[in-house]
Amino acid sequence: MTEINTLTVLQAHQLLKTRKVSSVELTRAFIDRIEKIDPLILAMVTQTPDTALKQADEADRRIAGGDIQPLTGIPVIIKDLICTKGIRTTCSSRMLENFVPPYDATVVERLKAGGMVLLGKSNMDEFAMGSSNENSAFFTTRNPWDLSRVPGGSSGGSAASVAAGEALYSIGTDTGGSIRMPASFCNIVGLKPTYGRVSRYGAVAYASSLDQIGPLTRDVSDAALVLSAIAGFDDKDSTSSINEVPEYIQGLNGDIRGLKIGVPKEYFVTGMQPDVKIVIEAAIKKLEELGAIVDTDVSLPSTPAALAVYYILGPCEASANLARYDGVRYGYSFKNSQNIVEVTEKSRQYGFGPEVKRRVMLGTYALSAGYYDAYYLKAQKVRTLICNEFSRAFEKYDVLVAPTSPGVPFKIGEKIDDPVSMYLTDVCTLPVNIAGIPAVSVPGGFSQGLPVGLQIMARPFDEQTLLNVAYAYEQATQYYKKLAPLAVDQPGNGSNKPG
């Protein structure tokens, strides 16, 4: 029998449904697992074992009454930027270290209605600004594949927790690659849905025109299940879509014969690690073998400008969104001030970490008198060009494929002192958020024993085709079955078998 902590959501669901395991048993196994393994991984900011066991007990009673949905009784870890009523939500920031939300995010509400079991909240780069988890104000999460390396960011704790067998799935957010990049670094599946597919209500805002919530899972079927559970219109988010939400898992057949796949050459950037390129080229060949029609001569010429567009628009939106942290209504507040302005200025000095200050200042500058047209407006216009190029490409191709990241997980400390080299790690994922299209990172292979993610991009609201291509690749290669050394059964590793 498969180890309980490396089950997929679907497998666990079958065990719950056939009463081979109860949600309480499942939950206890994960609580034990977290207790033993998290001191090494440092994926969790807050653990909620009591809440989890109470919810598991409720789920068991529901299941006993014949009411079981795909996620009923399934333990999950949620990124600490998504509001959970009564459970502190810190954004891994000193600013919100003691913030207890008085309400649930819509995503949390939906998961609760489906019988969620919440194990806790995962670590991240502060306010989702970063690509390595090193910007957490608390500690840096480790990559379960190599503890000296970063798990990626900003949803690094979410990705590492799933890869280390601390939860069956997790929820993250993706503003410029923050789900896909850590998924790639940890050899799991990370799905960034179309902008508007999932309600953002209750997700602490970083850059509102780019942010999107999505699942991090062990395999593609699980991503499909979770997306169906969290997607859909919400009148609390005026950008959420009224488009119907399919049962995505029903559409996974792995048949991609005749499907048209484009490979945009700009994604094979200078500075890309040669080994990663080899893995991605092999992946593209595999898709061809599976019957897809691949065109490797596709150009999206504005791609090199995407980095600048993102690092103008993201910080501009952040500078407005983060203006709410003023030391008055909630969050860190500097004491012993003489006046109200000093309260705000010093609360922000000590409450925000260096990257948050950097982006707020960058955005403030780009929006300030005399620079607005040159930076903000110019970036919005180039954004239009990037959107148009994707639209034209999708007239010809069903999906586009590329690497998720130009390199394998890097060492902790390697890039932290050079913001620009850190920003460059997002170069393959940013254009997707700029255009608002859906994309997924699926385990693509290995380079020097470290995971490489294959990124697949699709038309807006065509998550079905996106997931089916990912599913075809996953089933043909089975790379997702290779687990991080820390996730597999070793004496003292804290693995558990169902009772």
Place this chain on the structure above:
Amino acid sequence: MKIGKEEVLHIAKLARINLDESEIETFSRQLSNILENFEILDKVDTGNVPPTTQPNPQYTIIKEDKVQPSLERKDVLANAPGKEGEFFKILPVMEK
């Protein structure tokens, strides 16, 4: 684009962030370096291109103007650094 110390202080004031001496130095260097990387946009011709504010705009959501329960006052005030009765408490904004 070079961002000198004076300019860093001006931006920090607009952003309402107090900085210490070493931060001023670091941000001056780092922001200048980041802005240099934005120069790539100057080469992109955007003559007749309209700006995009958000992707996938579809329609304007109109909500019925109906009174709905709001958050519990005590829950909201529980997070306040300063409070008195039903109110947030702050330092005086105006001089006497």
